[in-house]
């Protein structure tokens with residue numbers, strides 16, 4: 001079967017309303033299908049709901065209504081243990097601000113998700129070595145993240161996201177804090193790593209450069225009822 005034919009993510013009529021003093025309809029009528037191994041870029045103006053959509057896909061935000069099937073499982077219906085497992089094993093998240101643990105070394109940051117997933121030490125070390133070699137950050141293994149440049153920290157964040165070989169990686173503005181040249185390096189690494197591991201990659205970004213490294217680009221707008 002062609003990798004493009006197998007759907008890993010299917011989103012049906014997704015609605016998310018942030019409740020508070022003011023109610024904000026962040027997402028409405030979103031239908032989205034993503035193929036296994038596809039590299040997808042989500043573009044769209046600020047406030048259009050890109051982060052909200054990624055957080056719903058990551059299982060860290062429960063949408064107000066709709067359905068999200070990942071590998072044919074409805075992730076909104078998962079119980080707490082299944083949710084924790086989903087976040088640890090099925091999705092890797094990359095943020096604009098790297099989100100590395102400042103008190104841990106690069107090596108410890110990368111190994112942490114593998115410890116949560118109860119991977120044996122030998123496997124952890126082997127995979128950490130492989131990831132850091134691919135990402136050309138092996139010389140920083142014993143450093144704390146603060147001593148690394150933004151681009152280097154983001155490459156560590158990519159390694160953290162890929163630590164458990166998740167089938168899906170979600171990246172939210174991964175180059176938002178990084179200069180244009182370094183951004184290209186980040187996208188190249190991210191795209192290549194996902195190809196190597198067969199990972200489905202979804203990047204939310206304003207950056208037109210991101211699309212150069214993707215198979216497909218979609219544009220989120222505030223218009224209701226979109227099929228993407």
Ligand SMILES: Nc1ncnc2c1ncn2[C@@H]1O[C@H](COP(=O)(O)OP(=O)(O)OP(=O)(O)O)[C@@H](O)[C@H]1O
Pocket residue numbers: 018019020024025026044045046047048049050051052053
């Ligand atoms: N925690 C929250 N509470 C209330 N409203 C929120 C919250 N997070 C986001 N929103 C609102 O939901 C809408 C979508 O926000 P979201 O952050 O998903 O947009 P975005 O497309 O990621 O924007 P940007 O490109 O600036 O990152 C916006 O109107 C925003 O103000």
Ligand SMILES: [Mg+2]
Pocket residue numbers: 050051052172
């Ligand atoms: Mg955002």
